[in-house]
């Protein structure tokens with residue numbers, strides 16, 4: 084079992100993406116930070132140039148919604164956004180990395196260590 088294996092995933096198109104990993108860690112990703120962190124090549128190059136990643140300038144970050152969500156094989160999540168952007172694939176390994184680095188994700192919970200049986 085890899086740490087970024089997914090137990091369950093919930094997409095609320097107007098609020099957040101909630102993921103439970105196989106090791107019991109859960110995290111909520113609010114949509115605006117998730118959109119701004121889009122890992123695709125286009126957004127990466129926009130960020131490197133200091134430009135906004137939002138394609139439609141009139142879409143305010145707090146108004147962003149998901150228009151379509153689809154699993155990308157077993158390794159990631161493909162999200163279409165209300166600003167017209169749809170090329171970002173969020174690999175679960177990357178989402179997990181953001182959680183462990185305390186980036187992007189909010190409301191992270193980890194399993195109670197007292198419940199682990201390490202005897």
Ligand SMILES: [Zn+2]
Nearest residue numbers: 121123126171
């Ligand atoms: Zn992107």
